[in-house]
Amino acid sequence: MVHTLRHLLFALLLAALAAPAIAQEEPVSEPSEPIAAERTISDSAIAARLSDIFSEIRGLEDIVIEVNAGVVSLSGTVSQQGDGVRAVAIASRLEGVVTVEDAVERSLAVETSLSPAIANLENSLRRGWEALPLIGLALAVFIIIWIVGHLLASWKFLWKRLAPNPFLVEIIAQAIRFIALIVGLVVALNLVGATALMGAILGGAGVIGLAIGFAVRDTVENYISSIMLSLRQPFRANDHVLINEHEGKVVRLTSRATILMTLDGNHLRIPNSTVFKAIILNYTRNPERRFEFELGVDANDDPVAAMACGFAAMGALDFILREPKPDAHIKAVGDSNIVIRFMGWLNQSEAEFHKARSLAIRATKDALEEDGFTLPEPIYRLRFDGNVPALLTEAASDASAKPSAQPAPTRIPSASDVEAEAQLLDVRPDDHITEKVDEERAATGEEDLLDNERPVE
Structure with a gap:
């Protein structure tokens, strides 16, 4: 009894769990009758509609139209290849058309191909004639803007007050003329409605300008440098x-x-x-300019006394400035001499630099020699590896055999020499x-x- 009751409760529990799933399933109903594929537009209606459309479009009148089960077949001839493509596009957009079969051929007859071209030419001439007043207005506006820009650029008295030099004045004038030309061209093209042409012109000008810029880079750099130099002076x-x-x-x-x-x-x-x-x-x-030169005195001489002697000699020259004062210092001590650097100042507007420096060197050298300073020459040491006494004896005998040298005759300076020396002593600038x-x-x-x-x- 208990076993039977247990099976009954288990069966009721399974039924309770399965009930919601069964309730969620919807019964699938089979269609009672097949769906019929009905066409809303007949083939004759499509053919009539296409015939009416093609009859209103020039160049499509001779196209033959056949429609069967929504499939449109186009045949016949057209004068231009584009007319056939246009006919196919029109037929494809018509309601009820399944597909379009293109069998249209272009006619190669001269009269057929020539008549559309003549018609297009006549249409272009007619439209050009009608647009003559507008073209004239655009041309007049262009000329007026260009003249105004040219007159504005010619007011150089105004630009001279703004620009620092004539070079920049000319640059400003050319820039104004160029801007007036571009503005006039843009306004004229806008009036005639040639915006596409205007874009092509501006784009082409940009590309050409870029190419020219790379080609004349050195010239442009030179031109900009001229502007900067004219400003900086x-x-x-x-x-x-x-x-x-x-x-x-x-x-x-x-x-x-x-x-x-x-x-x-x-x-x-x-x-x-x-x-x-x-x-x-x-x-x-700066008219004041310093010159310098170097002289060497014997290593046994007093370099300070030599500097004072040269300082006094340069100070006695008329073309040497008293302020700044001449100066001197020891540059180096060599093997056989002491190198002294002398420095002096002169006014370039009153004395020629190189000539004055030369005379200062001469005056300093003469003063050092008069005061007993020795301007030594380079000293060379000779080494004899042979019989030195025999060599010295031979050299002494050769010297005694030679006749004594006669003193050179004293040269009397001529008038031309005196004049040349006076000219050399003149340090006035050339x-x-x-x-x-x-x-x-x-x-x-x-x-x-x-x-x-x-x-x-």
Whole structure:
């Protein structure tokens, strides 16, 4: 009895657990009848619709249309290949069309192919004739903007107040003309509706400008250097300068090069890009210039007394400046002499540098010799490995056999010698190169970016 009751309770528990799963399953019903595939648009309606569309489009009138079970077959001839592609695209978009079979061929007849071209030409001429007033208006606007920009660029008196030199004035004027040209072209193309052409022109101009920029990179660098030099003004006309290893007097600064006249009278053109990056030594900026030279006295002489003697000799010269004072110091002590360096100052605007230095060396040397100082020559030691007494005896006999040397006759200086010496003693600066530079600047009308009214860097 208990065993039977246990089986009954187990069966009721299984039934309770299975009931929700059975309730969640939905019965699958089979369709009572098959679904019919019905077409809403008939083949004749599709053919009629395509025929009406093609009859309204030029070039598609001769296309033959056949429709069977939604499949459209196009045949016939067209004058242009694009007409057949267009017909296929139109038929494909029509409702009820399953697919399109393209059998359209292009007609190669001359009259058939020529008539569309003539029609397009006539249409273009007609539209061009109708657009003549608009083109004329755009051209008038372009000319007006260009004239206004040209007049604005010609007001150089206004730009001279804004720009520091004529070179920048010309750059501003050219920039205004270029901007006016671009603005006029853009406005004119916008008026006629040629925005695509405008974009192509601007894009092509950008590409061409980039290519030209790479091609003329050195020229552009030279041009920019000219602008910077005209702003900085590192030298004046007729300044004595040393640019890297090139020395001369400045003739002018142009938009491309700096022109020097070398000290031997030749023209030297240095690109401004080189000048802008070069080390420039200007001798004219400070008229006071120091020179120096070296003399050697005997190792047994008093070097301080020698320095005082040379100091006094240079101080007695008229072209040597009293302030700053001349100076001297011992540079080195050699095997047979003491090297003394003498230094003095002169005014380059009153004395020629190299000639004054030469006369200072002469005066110092003469003063040292008059005061008993010896300017020794190099001493060489000779070594004899043979019979020294025999060699000395032979040398003495040769010397006694030679006749005694006669003293050289005293040369009487002529008038020309006196005049030449007086000319050499004249230390006034040579103005020949300066005069040639001034003559060239006055004779030639080339542009010059040097402005004496602007401060020098």
